[in-house]
Amino acid sequence: MSEQEFKLALSYANAAMKLLKRCEIPAYPHFYELLYTYATGVNVPLNARMNELFRSGQPLTTDVVEALCVEFLKSYDVNERITNVSERMHARIESVNDAIDTAMLTAESYSGSLKVASGDLDRGVSADDLKSMTRQLLSETQHMQKTNSNLEDQLEASREDISALQRDLEEVRRESMIDSLTKIANRKSFDESIDNAVEDAVRTGEPLCLIIVDIDHFKTFNDTFGHQTGDQVLRLVATTLKANIKGRDLAARYGGEEFMTILPTTDIAGAVIVAENIRKAIHAKELLKRSTNEKLGRITASFGVAQFMPSDTSASLIERADRCLYAAKNSGRNRVVSEQELAKIIAA
Structure with missing residues (x-):
């Protein structure tokens, strides 16, 4: 530059x-x-x-x-960035292949010259012919060295480029797992993480809990105050989720106004505490319209909490947490319903 x-x-x-x-x-x-x-x-x-x-x-x-x-x-546009990295990788591979082809042709030519010189020496040559042969072999040796040096430069450049491309691909991979609006994990990341969490729970026998969060009356709120304010609500909830988890826990936007929180090594009692902390933190925040500082009131969310059982798959764990969420919605919203509480509600 x-x-x-x-x-x-x-x-x-x-x-x-x-x-x-x-x-x-x-x-x-x-x-x-x-x-x-x-x-x-x-x-x-x-x-x-x-x-x-x-x-x-x-x-x-x-x-x-x-x-x-x-x-x-x-x-x-993650797909566009992946395409760009792929094109750069292809161009670098083509460049290396060209350098290798040139080096191979030069090596074959050099080998042929050595064979010719060897034959001439076996038959005997004059002093002048020997000098001429030596000059020619020296010239071809220098050309061979130059070609090899160019190949080494290309390989070194390729090594550096490939390292940079690997970093770019890793960055793209990370970005592809993040929800662009809320900056927490997206559905793709959640699907991968819940499968891994279930496998770990099966292997280790450690507890695992899942929390489903759904913003109450979000559509009405969105229609009343506009999509930009609705986006602000989504970001607020995402930030609150992230602030109330730690370690290997994962907060993800599952879709629309629904969020998921994966809690490895956490039992149902601990998961309910986490959910209650998040519920209270969301409700404690008063929403302002940034353009006018108008107070829009408080938002609330409903929570469903389920604990992994040995017979569970990712889908069955999600389904049970979802049933708890609907129970929370149907019993007044702005509350946490766990599987234990759901059993009481059904019994009543």
């Missing part, structure tokens, strides 16, 4: 950071990327949209920036 390019990139970075600070937007990587892209001016539709927002006087809130990220940033 030239000094001019460095200064230009730095000016874009400074402009992005100033905009983040001025609008009081958290400096999350994807927010920074969006505003850096805006500063460069390379994404014409993005710049048109943001300039329109600035002209209208609408505040650049976190919700607005989040929506712009989803709409305009290509980094959200």
Whole structure:
């Protein structure tokens, strides 16, 4: 990178950071990327949209920036990033193959020259012919050394590129397991994690519990206050879940307004305590509309808690936790129902 390019990139970075600070937007990587892209001016539709927002006087809130990220940033397209890594890997492999082919042809030519020289020496050559032969072999040896050196350079570059590609693939893999809105594990990650947790519980005999969380009256809330505020609610619940688990526990967005929490090495009594802590923490938070600071009230959620049994599969454990959730919904919402409590409710 030239000094001019460095200064230009730095000016874009400074402009992005100033905009983040001025609008009081958290400096999350994807927010920074969006505003850096805006500063460069390379994404014409993005710049048109943001300039329109600035002209209208609408505040650049976190919700607005989040929506712009989803709409305009290509980094959200995991499939595209995987394709890009694949193409780079293919180009590097082709480059190495070309270098290997060249080295093999040079080696074959060199071997042929050595055989010819060996035959000439066996028949006897004059001093002048010997000098000429020596010069030719020296020239071909130098060419061979140069070809081998080029091959070594290509292999070294490939080693570095492959290491970088492996890091990129791992980053893409991690991102593919994260829900883009809430920044916790997504359904794909949950499906993989619950299967692994069940296998571990079977192997070790340790307890395992599952909590299903569903936001109460979310559709009504979403329709009343709008999708951006609904997204804020989803992020709030996700953050609360993540703040109340630890170690090997996993919080995931299962779909829509439903969340899952996997609690390895936790029995049903401990899982109920965790669920109650989360329920109280969600209910304790008062929701504000960021654009106006209008108080929108409090949100609540219902919880179903089930403990793994030796005969369980992932599906049967989810099904039993889901039954507990529906019992919580049907008995007034904003409560935790475990399997033990469900049995009491059914008996009553």
